Amino acid sequence: MVRIYVSSVIDAAADTVWSRIRDFNALPLWHPAIADCRIENNEPSDRVGCIRHFHTRDGGLIRERLLGLSDYDYSCSYEILESPMGVADYVGTLKLTPVTDGNRSFAEWSAEFECAEGRERELTQLIGDGVFLGGLEALKRHFGRR
């Protein structure tokens, strides 16, 4: 089992940040590495169990199923159904927690998955730095000041 954990502080209230990332179909709107996205079978993007079908900017197809969505905890969990990365049993969680000291949010993005032996490091870099940190940094830039 490989575990990845990336966290950051974003200079906006959790409500504000959440409204940007809550939509499971909105990935291309805020994440710079994603080219396009749609929800399969025309389902609403906040229906738990719906599948998002998207391409990365380098052309890879990824399909992910929404496993959990909480407007109370500001958290979203999903699993990968199909991807070119060579991961199995992949479950990811993106979560916000308000920082009461200043109008900020603590953002955590984590994942657990299995992969072929020897690929752990390469995948940790790709997913942890490329996808997770890249996404959180885009949010930081979007919400300014830091």
Next chain:
Amino acid sequence: MLQKIVRSTVIDAPIERVWAVLRDFNSHDQWHDVVDESRIEGGERSDQVGCVRSFTLKDGNRIREQLLTLSDRDFKSTYCIVEATVPLQRYVATVTLKPVTDGNRTFWHWESSFATPPGMERELREMVAGGVYEAGFENLRRHLQRGSDQRSGGPTAMPRALALPTRRAVVRGYGGANVLQMEDGEAAAPLAGEVRIRQRAIGVNYFDVYLRKGWLPGLLPLPGVPGQEAAGTVIDVGEGVHDLLPGDRVAYMHPVPGAYASMRTLPADVVLRLPPAVEEDVAAALLLKGITADYVLRDLGRVRAGTRVLVHAAAGGVGLLVCQWARRLGARVMGTVSSEEKARVAREYGCEQVVVTRDYRFADAVQRAFGGADVIVDGLGDAARDENLAALAPCGHWISLGQASGMMQPISADALAGKSATFSRPVAFAYVATRTPLVERAERVWSALADGALKVPPIERHSLETAAQAHARLESRATVGALILVA
């Protein structure tokens, strides 16, 4: 209505450094401005779950809080107020840290719920949220910026458990009962594999008298504390001890003397947790003696229906147990005692025939009644030596447990040959040398008590402070049953 407070911040320091301060339940008087003085009650460690910190605030209020959760894995600490001069009711708080990987900083989440008297909600919410949590964020930030957490050259050192004061009966020169003198001493904090016990009842055995007299100086170097068994409550345990917890009721028998004390630290693997039905007094009176009866009858004597057993000092602590248990196994039991009163008690505990003798004459009576003894359980020693040989049946087994009348002169092998007899000089600790037989034998004693096979013998109680008098009583041959010291 239950009030809920959540406050959080980001501290510009790695999580390990912030956690090193916050995991120490007693560190708050070093970094939080509102806290005046704090200490952990009972000399416990500040990372021991269940410990209580007692502190005063700068405004004079006093609060006692108990640590409910401490997790180094989740960087989490939960605690509650157990007593306070501030009207915060049912107050439970949790501190959680999370790493901010982007920048190697720390997210600190502090939340609580509590009730208040009517009308005080707002005031107390402001006090907790502002005066304690928000002020605490600023104070800890300043504490770290100044490097106050690293003054002792690293993360805050945990206070180690301290030696605790104890009273104990010490022998400084071998001799009569009066050489047992009460002194103040210390019970060391338990090291790895050790346990510290607050002793309530201490078993007195005739072997303790031999040690006090200096018959076995190698076993009790001077100054020395006698005693090989006791019962009480666990105070604390050292590293690696997982099956005992503070507060557990326990008993032990240990070949290294030192039990005549109100508190003792010793290896955890000789310590047994007591079943709820067994009182500490009973455990101290019966553990070593019951296990002795168990191996003497089962392993050595192989006593069964019809075995003819002669028990000396039949009204003593071991004697009354051997008589009862042997009868349960169907044996025929004859005992010797030194008074009519003891004869009455011995009969009450299953001794079928009793010889009252103060001058160790019994062989004729044994031969007349039983035609000889198959097993002799002997605590008398030298003065009864020739009578024992005469009392033995052919192929009999003489088990010498003690020598109350004096150190026994050597027995020639030829003296045994006349009856093809066997002689044993066993030591109880050899029969409980590892944990498994210790647990098995003790359980046999406790279950014999529970199912009525063994009745608790009379217990004579003395204060630990008067241990010398207890020894004098034991040597006077006037006691019946078991003797204990109460601490």
